[in-house]
Amino acid sequence: MEINEKMIRxxxxxxxxxxxxxxxxxxxxxxxVKGGELTITExxxxxxGTKRDEVVIALAxxxxxxxxxxIVNIPHNEVLREIIAGIEEExxxxxIIRVTKSSDVAFVAHEAAKxxxxxxxxxxxxxxxxxxxxxxxxxxxxxxxxxxxPLLDLETFRxxxxxxxxxxxxxxxxxVPVRNDQMARPKxxxxxxxxxxxxxxxxxxxxKSVELExxxx
Amino acid sequence: MKSKRFQVLxxxxxxxxxxxxEWPEVGLVAMNSPNDPTPSIKIANGKVVELDGVKREDFDxxxxxxxxxxxxxxxxxxxxxxxxxxxxxxxxxxxxGREVIVELTTAMTPxxxxxxxxxxNVVEMMMALQKTRARKTPSNQCHxxxxxxxxxxxxxxxxxxxxxxxxxxxxxVGIVRYAPFNALSLLVGAQVGRGGVLTQCAVEEATELLxxxxxLTAYAETVxxxxxxxxFVDGDDTPWSKAFLASAYASRGLKMRFTSGTGAEVQMGYAxxxxxxxxxxxxxxxxxGAGVQGLQNGSISCIGVPGAVPxxxxxxxxxxxxxxxxDMEVASGNDxxxxxxxxxxxxxxxxxxxxxxxxxxxxxxxxPNYDNMFAGSNFDAEDYDDYNxxxxxxxxxxxxxxxxxxxxxxxxxxxxRVLQGVFAELGLPEITDEEVEAATYAHGSKxxxxxxxxxxxxAAEEMMQKGITGVDVIKALSKRGFDDVAESLLNLMxxxxxxxxxxxxxxxxxxxxxISAVNDVNDYKGPGTGYRMSDERWEEIKNIPNAxxxxxxx
Numbered sequence: 001m002e003i004n005e006k007m008i009r010x011x012x013x014x015x016x017x018x019x020x021x022x023x024x025x026x027x028x029x030x031x032x033v034k035g036g037e038l039t040i041t042e043x044x045x046x047x048x049g050t051k052r053d054e055v056v057i058a059l060a061x062x063x064x065x066x067x068x069x070x071i072v073n074i075p076h077n078e079v080l081r082e083i084i085a086g087i088e089e090e091x092x093x094x095x096i097i098r099v100t101k102s103s104d105v106a107f108v109a110h111e112a113a114k115x116x117x118x119x120x121x122x123x124x125x126x127x128x129x130x131x132x133x134x135x136x137x138x139x140x141x142x143x144x145x146x147x148x149x150p151l152l153d154l155e156t157f158r159x160x161x162x163x164x165x166x167x168x169x170x171x172x173x174x175x176v177p178v179r180n181d182q183m184a185r186p187k188x189x190x191x192x193x194x195x196x197x198x199x200x201x202x203x204x205x206x207x208k209s210v211e212l213e214x215x216x217x
Numbered sequence: 218m219k220s221k222r223f224q225v226l227x228x229x230x231x232x233x234x235x236x237x238x239e240w241p242e243v244g245l246v247a248m249n250s251p252n253d254p255t256p257s258i259k260i261a262n263g264k265v266v267e268l269d270g271v272k273r274e275d276f277d278x279x280x281x282x283x284x285x286x287x288x289x290x291x292x293x294x295x296x297x298x299x300x301x302x303x304x305x306x307x308x309x310x311x312x313x314g315r316e317v318i319v320e321l322t323t324a325m326t327p328x329x330x331x332x333x334x335x336x337x338n339v340v341e342m343m344m345a346l347q348k349t350r351a352r353k354t355p356s357n358q359c360h361x362x363x364x365x366x367x368x369x370x371x372x373x374x375x376x377x378x379x380x381x382x383x384x385x386x387x388x389x390v391g392i393v394r395y396a397p398f399n400a401l402s403l404l405v406g407a408q409v410g411r412g413g414v415l416t417q418c419a420v421e422e423a424t425e426l427l428x429x430x431x432x433l434t435a436y437a438e439t440v441x442x443x444x445x446x447x448x449f450v451d452g453d454d455t456p457w458s459k460a461f462l463a464s465a466y467a468s469r470g471l472k473m474r475f476t477s478g479t480g481a482e483v484q485m486g487y488a489x490x491x492x493x494x495x496x497x498x499x500x501x502x503x504x505x506g507a508g509v510q511g512l513q514n515g516s517i518s519c520i521g522v523p524g525a526v527p528x529x530x531x532x533x534x535x536x537x538x539x540x541x542x543x544d545m546e547v548a549s550g551n552d553x554x555x556x557x558x559x560x561x562x563x564x565x566x567x568x569x570x571x572x573x574x575x576x577x578x579x580x581x582x583x584x585p586n587y588d589n590m591f592a593g594s595n596f597d598a599e600d601y602d603d604y605n606x607x608x609x610x611x612x613x614x615x616x617x618x619x620x621x622x623x624x625x626x627x628x629x630x631x632x633x634r635v636l637q638g639v640f641a642e643l644g645l646p647e648i649t650d651e652e653v654e655a656a657t658y659a660h661g662s663k664x665x666x667x668x669x670x671x672x673x674x675x676a677a678e679e680m681m682q683k684g685i686t687g688v689d690v691i692k693a694l695s696k697r698g699f700d701d702v703a704e705s706l707l708n709l710m711x712x713x714x715x716x717x718x719x720x721x722x723x724x725x726x727x728x729x730x731x732i733s734a735v736n737d738v739n740d741y742k743g744p745g746t747g748y749r750m751s752d753e754r755w756e757e758i759k760n761i762p763n764a765x766x767x768x769x770x771x
Contacts, residue, residue, distance in 0.1 A: 180593075189522060200485075
């Protein structure tokens with residue numbers, strides 16, 4: 001019984017994937033993300049998602065605007081493009097919002113999840129710390145947490161996008177492999193504090209999240 | 218660069234660490250910020266109407282909580298009028314006992330207690346700490362985690378840590394959904410090592426409380442409080458909601474403490490221009506006001522922040538001292554990497570190891586640091602022999618003992634087999650003989666086979682949905698023939714009913730006697746008094762396996 005149900009789910013999933021790629025003629029493959037500048041346009045207050053096949057990406061207050069690279073100098077446009085590519089590879093669509101009421105990565109991600117049609121959201125701070133969240137979890141809980149920003153490379157951001165999309169589809173993916181560097185704190189904590197202070201300067205208490213249109217030129 | 222000496226120095230470990238200049242406007246200053254308040258108190262009709270220069274109508278929620286709950290107002294005006302230097306001298310003076318000190322210190326305001334302590338150098342602070350810690354006998358806590366959240370490795374490491382001498386053990390997760398398995402594995406493994414070891418699982422607050430209520434942990438620690446209002450809000454709580462959480466634990470008979478630490482407010486972006494130590498003092502007072510018995514502090518996860526500024530490590534010692542001055546248990550940090558330099562790491566730890574605290578480490582890594590899921594501890598499993606030898610060099614009780622390879626292998630193997638039986642009995646995903654063998658001899662997760670993570674996460678969720686409790690674990694242990702471990706776990710759970718281990722600084726010995734500040738009173742008053750190592754304990758510490766014995770030389 002279970003096996004049949006699994007097969008049926010998989011077939012439906014595959015068929016849906018084909019439908020979503022109405023505009024694109026080929027099956028998804030690696031999306032080029034190198035270089036180019038990030039243009040962010042604010043489109044007004046972010047609303048609830050109506051489609052179940054979306055992941056919402058929430059940017060912390062300064063991301064791509066007042067800071068442009070992570071704590072290990074990965075440009076924000078490349079981070080975003082990798083996450084988007086991961087989501088698209090799984091056949092889902094994305095929305096990007098900016099959260100300004102808090103700079104806390106868990107609250108930023110939870111906002112995304114609450115506004116997401118699938119209930120799945122990703123939150124990213126300017127320094128790179130990232131969370132995959134789900135709307136029914138406690139704000140300081142998460143599906144997957146990436147607390148050591150210096151360890152986050154482009155490959156990991158792509159995997160984060162992919163896993164978020166898989167959760168959105170109701171799958172149970174293998175979590176992105178957990179990485180740990182015991183010397184990240186001695187090396188980076190002071191810098192992380194400075195970057196977070198600078199992010200937090202742009203918090204506007206009780207403000208509503210804004211929907212963004214993002215283009216890479 | 219022309220100087221060869223400077224080239225060599227540039228490559229030293231210590232120069233890989235992060236250092237910043239003081240920036241008082243954002244709170245990047247350890248002590249004595251120009252923005253720190255002057256101590257003051259005004260009481261009218263039994264209520265505080267001004268606290269450290271702030272009038273009641275200008276109180277934020279932290280000021281109000283402290284003013285209304287955290288200060289002994291009966292003697293506050295008298296103590297606040299006393300000279301802070303005189304008070305500091307009393308702290309250092311061996312002839313002034315703890316019982317006298319605590320009457321005075323619990324009547325001070327945060328700015329006053331900081332002023333008193335700020336006049337002391339680290340030697341004076343250590344002298345004071347020796348006297349003011351709550352429990353006479355020092356103890357130690359370890360971290361038991363790994364990067365794979367591998368349950369069998371956790372159980373084996375827990376058992377080894379228990380025989381090495383840790384009285385409390387803490388786990389956490391790489392993946393949140395593994396929490397029930399990590400808690401269970403730690404609980405079982407620790408009791409295999411020694412009945413009476415207390416275990417906790419550090420996760421999000423509601424999850425942690427639930428695990429405790431289910432009997433899968435024996436205490437909680439990472440119930441966090443913060444020194445400024447916006448940071449507290451980002452922590453999703455208020456002092457009142459944290460106090461409520463504390464009483465939720467108490468209502469189930471569970472031991473708990475709060476956690477705070479210098480640098481957190483800077484790290485989280487809202488230090489309001491105050492010094493790290495002043496803001497941490499407010500956290501210590503919140504803990505006192507909530508009626509909580511103890512506090513984990515010593516910067517903890519933010520240690521890189523005070524560690525980056527001048528007098529930061531001195532401030533870290535000061536916050537441990539202030540905690541004891543408010544008559545609470547202190548689990549005194551040393552649990553997070555802050556330096557590449559072994560020399561710097563040791564200097565930092567001596568501040569608590571030499572005087573002794575309730576828990577010298579609030580998280581010595583019982584695994585190699587690559588497996589420490591708190592992102593690395595100040596000391597790890599590869600430092601065990603160094604630590605034991607420092608105990609022997611200085612005749613200091615740091616809470617640990619040397620062990621033999623045979624006894625470690627034996628207890629690790631037993632823990633792995635016991636957990637294998639428990640998993641089978643509870644219908645959890647199989648633990649293979651291969652995993653048992655690997656855990657017996659493993660140093661870290663690189664020596665362990667992988668498990669099916671998705672299957673484990675699903676089973677962990679089902680285990681919680683089914684309502685599995687510590688009592689089910691006791692039954693499972695007994696059914697599989699591990700009656701000794703079953704009895705230990707039963708005795709551990711009985712503590713929730715008797716309530717004795719809710720006292721300040723409570724630990725359990727191997728016979729499940731409670732040892733706490735109440736029955737192990739710190740009566741230090743100079744040489745020959747207070748905690749003095751027993752002959753038996755000294756023999757244990759002296760007896761390192763690789764010491765040459767005269768009788769062996771032929």
